[in-house]
Amino acid sequence: MLRGKVIKAAGGFFTVCDQNGRNYICRARGALKRNKQALIVGDRVLFKPGSAVSDHSNSEGVVEKVLPRSSCMPRPPVANVDLLVIIMSLKSPDCDWQLISRMTVLAEKENLTVIICLNKTDLISKDEYNELTDLIKPYPYPVIFTSALSYEGVNYLKEHLSGQCSVLAGPSGVGKSTLLNCIQPGLALQTGEVSEKIGRGKHTTRQVSLLPLEGGGSVVDTPGFSRLDFPDIAPGQLADYFPEIESLRGYCGFRDCRHISEPKCVVKQELGKTVNPMRYDHYQYFFNELDKREAY
Ligand SMILES: Nc1nc2c(ncn2[C@@H]2O[C@H](COP(=O)(O)OP(=O)(O)O)[C@@H](O)[C@H]2O)c(=O)[nH]1
Ligand SMILES: [Mg+2]
Ligand SMILES: [Zn+2]
Structure with a gap:
């Protein structure tokens, strides 16, 4: 054998x-x-x-x-992934921050290291860029800004992928395949409208493959998705998958604080300091979603 x-x-x-x-x-x-x-x-x-x-x-x-897996991504199904790169474009299509948080919850559940890659910086103005950096102050994951057009950040992304088994995930059209082609032109991945037409409705039947990288490591280019099956998590466990909330464990007034409406909640006191208000909104949103799900 x-x-x-x-x-x-x-x-x-x-x-x-x-x-x-x-x-x-x-x-x-x-x-x-x-x-x-x-x-x-x-x-x-x-x-x-x-x-x-x-x-x-x-x-x-x-x-x-x-052999036993160190991690397992459900969609696309990939085992033993070291790094999840969540890719979004800043424009066309617009960045979906809530979808990013959904994906980070999934990643935390699978113990994956996460980086966020915001692509198409060439499509936003300096003012929009400044607004954006304010929006993600602070943010619990590394954020890389890239443009496959101007090559901004492409080498930086390449360094992150080197030697790792990574999955590039994000909606279709954000530039995943284009970025990979910039990093390694030999991959010659299909991009743009062609791949979108082929991809639509056929996501489940498309093959998944690990593409070897010249500098070591490998990468999985995913066809993209517009929705994500949120994992089954008890609402009370959700905080475990928000690292910025998890790190405040034990400091709230109530030992079993859910960080929703309880008094003396440290997470709420930390809003705008160590906890990003937008991320906290996502936490509340997901909490309610899981709470409703559990009621059925
Ligand atoms: N302006 C701009 N367009 C980009 C950039 N990256 C990709 N694109 C375009 O976005 C479209 C979708 O790219 P593609 O790589 O197929 O996206 P994927 O579905 O995420 O793999 C293509 O028309 C690309 O040329 C970028 O950084 N800036
Ligand atoms: Mg693609
Ligand atoms: Zn609390």
Whole structure:
């Protein structure tokens, strides 16, 4: 049995790369086929190589066992991710800050490191830029400003991706593929209207693959989404997934403070200081959403 990593999943076939960089196109063993999440891109696996197929560069094989995962992204399904890069454009389409917070909650739940990348800086004025930097004062995650047009911040983003297994996530049209092409032109990813047309309605059937980066590491370009399945979290647990609120744990008047309407709530006292008011709005919004969900 050989060890390898699943770098691509498409149509029931899994491309597994062994330690020597050789690729095998594998099927999954019976038990792994029954559950969709049982074998996904990024999984470290044990597999049995079979007979070579006519294509010299690839061999057949069967994936026998999936090794334990350090993390697991639900959509797109990717295992063992180190870094989630949430990409939004500042204009066309507009930045959706609440969606960013939804994604960071998901990331916190999976223990992923998060950075936020705000793209298309070339489309906003100096005044808009200043308003924006005020809006995210303070912000609990690193924020990178980029433009695939002027190349602002592109090298900085590249440095962050180097040596990591990253997923680039965000709505379609924000510039994920364009940014990756700037970082590594050889990837030649489809961008713009073409990919949007193909992508629409076909998100679930599109393949997911780990793209190797020249400087080490790999990246998953996602087709984008407009909505996100929010994880099932008890409302009282939501604060665990807001690091800026979590770090104030134990300081409120009530030990079980939900930071909603309780008196002597330190989170409320910290608004505009260590807690960003916009992020707190998102916290309240999600809290109510989860509260309603739980009532059913
Ligand atoms: N003005 C401007 N346009 C951009 C930038 N990045 C991407 N675009 C354009 O935005 C559109 C969508 O880009 P694409 O990479 O396909 O977005 P994706 O769906 O997130 O992969 C394309 O027409 C790109 O040319 C940028 O930084 N500035
Ligand atoms: Mg794209
Ligand atoms: Zn509180």
